[in-house]
Amino acid sequence: MKVMQERVSMGLNGNAAAAHAMRQINPHVVAAYPITPQTDCVERFAEFVSEGLVDTEFVTVESEHSALSACIGAAASGGRVMTATSSQGLALMWEMLYIAASMRLPIVMMVVNRALSGNINIHCDHSDTMGARDAGWIQLFSENAQEVYDNMIQAVRIAEDMRVRLPVMVTQDGFIISHAVERVELLGDEEVKTFVGPYKALYSLLDLQHPVTYGPLDLFDYYFEHKRSQIEAIDNCLPVIEEVGKEFGKLSGRFYGLLEEYRLADAEYAVVVLGSTCGTAKEAVDRLRDRGKKVGLLKIRCFRPFPKEQIIRALAPLKGVAVLDRSVTFGGFGGPVFTEIRSALYDVSPRPLIIDFYYGLGGRDIYVEDIEKAFARIEDVVRVGWVDKHIDYLGLRE
Amino acid sequence: MSRLKTWKELTPGGIICEAGNARTYKTGDWRTERPQVDKAKCINCFFCWAYCPDGSVRVDADKGTMEGFDYDHCKGCGICASVCPKQAITMVPER
Numbered sequence: 001m002k003v004m005q006e007r008v009s010m011g012l013n014g015n016a017a018a019a020h021a022m023r024q025i026n027p028h029v030v031a032a033y034p035i036t037p038q039t040d041c042v043e044r045f046a047e048f049v050s051e052g053l054v055d056t057e058f059v060t061v062e063s064e065h066s067a068l069s070a071c072i073g074a075a076a077s078g079g080r081v082m083t084a085t086s087s088q089g090l091a092l093m094w095e096m097l098y099i100a101a102s103m104r105l106p107i108v109m110m111v112v113n114r115a116l117s118g119n120i121n122i123h124c125d126h127s128d129t130m131g132a133r134d135a136g137w138i139q140l141f142s143e144n145a146q147e148v149y150d151n152m153i154q155a156v157r158i159a160e161d162m163r164v165r166l167p168v169m170v171t172q173d174g175f176i177i178s179h180a181v182e183r184v185e186l187l188g189d190e191e192v193k194t195f196v197g198p199y200k201a202l203y204s205l206l207d208l209q210h211p212v213t214y215g216p217l218d219l220f221d222y223y224f225e226h227k228r229s230q231i232e233a234i235d236n237c238l239p240v241i242e243e244v245g246k247e248f249g250k251l252s253g254r255f256y257g258l259l260e261e262y263r264l265a266d267a268e269y270a271v272v273v274l275g276s277t278c279g280t281a282k283e284a285v286d287r288l289r290d291r292g293k294k295v296g297l298l299k300i301r302c303f304r305p306f307p308k309e310q311i312i313r314a315l316a317p318l319k320g321v322a323v324l325d326r327s328v329t330f331g332g333f334g335g336p337v338f339t340e341i342r343s344a345l346y347d348v349s350p351r352p353l354i355i356d357f358y359y360g361l362g363g364r365d366i367y368v369e370d371i372e373k374a375f376a377r378i379e380d381v382v383r384v385g386w387v388d389k390h391i392d393y394l395g396l397r398e
Numbered sequence: 399m400s401r402l403k404t405w406k407e408l409t410p411g412g413i414i415c416e417a418g419n420a421r422t423y424k425t426g427d428w429r430t431e432r433p434q435v436d437k438a439k440c441i442n443c444f445f446c447w448a449y450c451p452d453g454s455v456r457v458d459a460d461k462g463t464m465e466g467f468d469y470d471h472c473k474g475c476g477i478c479a480s481v482c483p484k485q486a487i488t489m490v491p492e493r
């Protein structure tokens with residue numbers, strides 16, 4: 001294939017959309033290990049490398065632990081670095097995830113959301129990335145292949161912003177997005193190059209005039225202060241994510257915020273959901289609106305950092321909220337999205353009643369009718385005036 | 399060590415930008431036993447110097463003599479006492 005100077009529309013799946021974004025970003029180093037359903041992305045990128053379309057040093061490694069370790073070394077050495085993984089691969093990266101974030105390395109990683117074993121399952125749920133929500137990475141969720149492409153490009157700018165300098169995960173739902181071909185609009189290569197800009201290294205290990213040490217022993221006298229500064233860093237990046245979303249909108253016509261509110265302005269009931277299910281939820285909202293129901297959707301694009309103020313503003317006026325969680329907190333009080341949203345709304349008075357639904361584990365399909373059921377339930381809860389059952393299931397055989 | 403910094407004064411990720419500043423970190427504080435050398439027994443073989451994991455055995459390279467310990471950094475591991483062929487080094491409890 002040849003280099004694309006002009007904007008084009010292509011039929012691409014989410015993996016290919018991510019691979020094209022990586023090609024246009026042209027990072028210094030990519031270290032990645034193939035895993036279903038991400039393999040397709042890394043294979044395509046490897047083809048771009050072999051065809052000479054990128055200048056990237058492509059490091060083939062023996063595991064995901066090594067993949068992220070190589071990325072950390074390359075990023076600390078002053079390179080723009082990217083990788084991609086999924087499920088067990090992300091789990092194998094675990095200890096390195098925290099190290100990448102703690103060292104404030106602006107690595108961008110595409111993660112295809114896939115269920116964690118056991119039992120072994122290759123299909124979509126959010127247990128992999130939700131499990132990593134406390135690792136200190138920024139997490140952007142995508143609704144479709146176009147958003148995967150757009151989020152990858154924005155992620156570079158967000159991660160590398162001097163006010164941020166943190167790693168970013170861009171997620172897409174396994175198979176539903178990663179393998180479904182959609183129309184995707186690509187920017188021209190030069191446009192992407194200009195948008196991401198040249199990489200600015202900070203504290204490079206290869207800068208021999210200014211030698212530095214990364215990751216030294218950090219005990220009771222300083223570790224706590226370092227964690228406090230890391231908390232500050234990730235909290236401060238919300239406005240940067242918004243700025244980059246606006247700037248990307250000016251370039252592409254596709255504007256991004258921390259959240260997307262769909263028919264929420266005058267709504268009384270809402271579902272809150274992340275990823276590809278947002279498309280299904282929009283259809284459910286439209287159908288219920290046609291029947292005169294005042295319903296809407298709150299889509300969370302940025303889960304980490306958690307946009308607390310914006311979520312409170314969006315949900316506080318509602319009567320009832322149904323949260324849809326595609327990952328389980330075993331033994332916890334609901335899924336990760338539910339617990340966080342319920343906590344954020346605690347100080348709001350009067351506050352909406354909130355219920356949680358586990359759905360879609362291991363790739364179980366979610367239908368428009370399921371989401372209509374969720375709306376019907378929250379309407380019932382509000383009619384009764386209290387929550388009888390905080391956590392329930394959609395699409396499960398009882 | 400000088401005054402401890404607040405979290406607002408730290409480099410991103412706690413990166414150390416000053417080369418060789420480990421010497422300002424007094425790891426000797428960790429010690430529960432200190433090595434003491436009996437120079438009457440010492441043959442200046444430098445085994446202690448070669449084995450010390452912290453570079454805390456002081457030697458005079460010109461004279462070729464073992465000169466004692468850097469107690470600011472010696473963690474009291476006792477390796478020097480263990481490898482000394484003349485049992486010239488003994489570990490004494492700190493109080």
